[in-house]
Amino acid sequence: MTEQEKFEFKSEARQLLELMIHSVYSNKEVFLRELISNSSDALDRRRVEAITDKSLLEDGHELEIRLEADKTARILHLHDSGIGMSKDEVIKNLGTIARSGTKEFVQNLKSQEGDQTAELIGQFGVGFYSAFMVADEVTVVTRRAGESEATRWTSSGDGSYTVEAAEKEDIGTTVSLRLRDADPDNALPDFTDDFVLRSTVKKHSDFVTHPIKLRVEETKEEEGKDPEVTITWPTINSMKAIWTRPSSDVTDDEYNEFYRHISHDWAEPLDRVSFKAEGTFEYQTLLFIPENPPMDMYWRDAKYGLQLYVNRVLIQDRCEELVPSYLRFLKGVVDSPDLSLNVSREMLQQDRRLTQIRKRIVKKVLDALQYIQKSDREKYIKFWNAFGRVLKEGIVQEQDQKDAMKELLMFYSSADDEKLTSLDEYIERMKEDQDTIYYITGESRKAVERSPHLESLKAKGYEVLFLIDPVDELVSENVSEYKEKKLKSVSKGEVNLGSEEEKKEAEEKRKEAEKSHESLLKAIQEILNEDLKEVRMSSRLTASAACLVGGEDDISPQLERLLEQAGQKPPKQKRILELNPEHHLLGKMNALHIADDKQKLSAYAQIVYGQALLAEGSALPDPMQFNQLVTEVLVDAAS
Numbered sequence: 001m002t003e004q005e006k007f008e009f010k011s012e013a014r015q016l017l018e019l020m021i022h023s024v025y026s027n028k029e030v031f032l033r034e035l036i037s038n039s040s041d042a043l044d045r046r047r048v049e050a051i052t053d054k055s056l057l058e059d060g061h062e063l064e065i066r067l068e069a070d071k072t073a074r075i076l077h078l079h080d081s082g083i084g085m086s087k088d089e090v091i092k093n094l095g096t097i098a099r100s101g102t103k104e105f106v107q108n109l110k111s112q113e114g115d116q117t118a119e120l121i122g123q124f125g126v127g128f129y130s131a132f133m134v135a136d137e138v139t140v141v142t143r144r145a146g147e148s149e150a151t152r153w154t155s156s157g158d159g160s161y162t163v164e165a166a167e168k169e170d171i172g173t174t175v176s177l178r179l180r181d182a183d184p185d186n187a188l189p190d191f192t193d194d195f196v197l198r199s200t201v202k203k204h205s206d207f208v209t210h211p212i213k214l215r216v217e218e219t220k221e222e223e224g225k226d227p228e229v230t231i232t233w234p235t236i237n238s239m240k241a242i243w244t245r246p247s248s249d250v251t252d253d254e255y256n257e258f259y260r261h262i263s264h265d266w267a268e269p270l271d272r273v274s275f276k277a278e279g280t281f282e283y284q285t286l287l288f289i290p291e292n293p294p295m296d297m298y299w300r301d302a303k304y305g306l307q308l309y310v311n312r313v314l315i316q317d318r319c320e321e322l323v324p325s326y327l328r329f330l331k332g333v334v335d336s337p338d339l340s341l342n343v344s345r346e347m348l349q350q351d352r353r354l355t356q357i358r359k360r361i362v363k364k365v366l367d368a369l370q371y372i373q374k375s376d377r378e379k380y381i382k383f384w385n386a387f388g389r390v391l392k393e394g395i396v397q398e399q400d401q402k403d404a405m406k407e408l409l410m411f412y413s414s415a416d417d418e419k420l421t422s423l424d425e426y427i428e429r430m431k432e433d434q435d436t437i438y439y440i441t442g443e444s445r446k447a448v449e450r451s452p453h454l455e456s457l458k459a460k461g462y463e464v465l466f467l468i469d470p471v472d473e474l475v476s477e478n479v480s481e482y483k484e485k486k487l488k489s490v491s492k493g494e495v496n497l498g499s500e501e502e503k504k505e506a507e508e509k510r511k512e513a514e515k516s517h518e519s520l521l522k523a524i525q526e527i528l529n530e531d532l533k534e535v536r537m538s539s540r541l542t543a544s545a546a547c548l549v550g551g552e553d554d555i556s557p558q559l560e561r562l563l564e565q566a567g568q569k570p571p572k573q574k575r576i577l578e579l580n581p582e583h584h585l586l587g588k589m590n591a592l593h594i595a596d597d598k599q600k601l602s603a604y605a606q607i608v609y610g611q612a613l614l615a616e617g618s619a620l621p622d623p624m625q626f627n628q629l630v631t632e633v634l635v636d637a638a639s
């Protein structure tokens with residue numbers, strides 16, 4: 001006798017199970033889709049693992065799924081000759097839920113009622129536990145390829161399950177469902193009925209690339225003879241890979257089912273892209289852009305990639321060579337009859353044909369995104385909010401497609417409180433005398449919006465792009481022009497606006513102010529010498545007294561902070577302090593300078609510098625000292 005061990009389900013699993021059991025979800029048949037999907041994955045895995053270890057396929061059994069209904073006992077068996085599970089895998093896979101977003105899903109579900117619950121369950125694609133929508137007891141007997149022992153798992157979905165050693169002749173998994181009584185009036189058809197099984201498979205699992213066979217028992221009765229029972233196993237799915245069918249023959253529902261099958265996502269895809277190449281090197285692709293980012297999108301080690309098939313046989317589940325990492329959100333399939341079926345991962349990595357496919361995929365996907373951007377704004381914004389940050393990594397990585405990438409960029413800007421804008425749209429709004437695209441980088445809209453750097457641009461009515469995503473720092477480093485217009489940071493270098501004449505005039509005025517305050521500027525420079533490389537007069541300020549700017553090629557303080565956070569130590573950069581010649585404070589400082597009040601001038605200079613730091617969202621190097629200085633000046637002014 002082997003020992004039976006009892007385990008409790010982990011809490012999320014228990015909650016989901018409870019929901020399944022009491023579900024009012026009318027579409028209960030999806031349980032079959034989910035179980036077949038698991039079997040199909042297990043069959044794929046056995047094939048793929050067998051590429052490196054041939055012995056895994058040597059028991060002579062076909063890779064297939066078999067449905068067997070016991071009408072009297074009301075038990076439905078699903079057999080697959082897939083990879084199977086070890087005892088540990090059974091406990092890990094069937095006792096917990098690894099699926100991302102489950103917690104949110106369960107919470108969401110609890111706060112909904114009736115119909116909405118149903119809809120959400122349908123979207124979630126509930127996996128193995130959906131079996132409990134139709135069964136009051138589920139038994140799994142499974143044997144892992146490469147192992148001789150099998151494991152039996154049983155549960156009535158009541159919070160616990162048992163696990164024990166079992167016998168199983170063949171490699172693979174059998175899931176047996178003790179079905180509840182059928183109640184077709186209340187959307188619970190009889191899942192031991194051949195017709196019900198056939199039509200359910202046809203509807204949800206037709207494209208599965210492994211045969212799904214149904215045990216059909218026929219009794220022939222002839223007079224004078226004993227009744228003769230014949231058993232056959234017809235294949236009930238067409239196995240027609242969806243990507244090989246002309247897209248006009250495939251319904252959206254079919255595409256969505258397939259998307260769910262390969263992505264394990266519960267929502268519908270945002271869009272799909274399919275194309276094929278003919279000629280000396282043939283292949284077909286079917287790609288999906290999801291609607292929501294997966295939880296692991298920003299994990300460094302997260303796996304991504306497309307499924308790679310050779311003539312409809314899966315040889316790699318996540319082939320990274322087929323997509324660049326900035327398109328890692330893509331799901332889909334590439335199928336080529338011209339690759340070798342038994343090619344190893346290492347050989348594939350060196351196959352130049354994969355690079356060729358990847359190039360084409362990049363081009364097609366960027367084209368599709370451009371099309372959405374132009375034709376369906378709402379959809380594009382949805383995409384951008386979900387994946388814009390990832391796509392922007394491509395600006396740095398992809399030199400080939402840089403122009404296309406630039407077109408896809410979206411930014412917030414001073415033109416609108418909420419709406420995003422593309423560079424093309426910015427150009428359309430540019431003022432007549434404006435020849436440059438202006439932007440400001442910073443940590444948030446709030447931080448940049450009121451920055452003194454924008455003052456003269458605001459006065460001119462020029463729009464400024466807000467680059468407020470951390471990766472925007474890299475974007476701005478890599479995009480210096482667009483459609484023959486320069487992109488310029490308003491906090492770097494000199495900013496002169498308007499017509500040539502206006503620019504000249506402003507520059508002359510600035511130079512004049514600089515000349516008449518030469519000695520003051522020098523004195524301030526000496527006071528702040530440790531932090532500043534230059535003190536000069538500004539033409540970009542209208543209201544503020546001062547601001548800090550960088551040299552044309554300096555890195556911005558935001559990038560400096562990012563690099564520091566990433567553990568790097570960028571060399572400390574001295575900044576440039578620009579003063580507003582029209583500002584009252586300048587007159588006051590000049591008076592102090594002429595009166596040779598060194599102490600007070602020093603306090604003023606340090607306060608002005610501190611304020612300029614605060615205005616751009618930088619931290620004060622010594623807030624206590626800053627406070628002290630301000631207090632001193634206030635006390636002095638009051639007395």
Ligand code: ADP
Pocket residue numbers: 034038039042080082083084085093094099126127128129173264
């Ligand atoms: P998902 O399929 O989304 O991962 P499920 O709850 O449906 O979630 O299944 C959990 C896990 O159990 C699967 O990821 C797989 O590892 C394992 N599993 C389920 N069914 C089978 C099967 N027929 N053969 C092998 N492993 C399976």
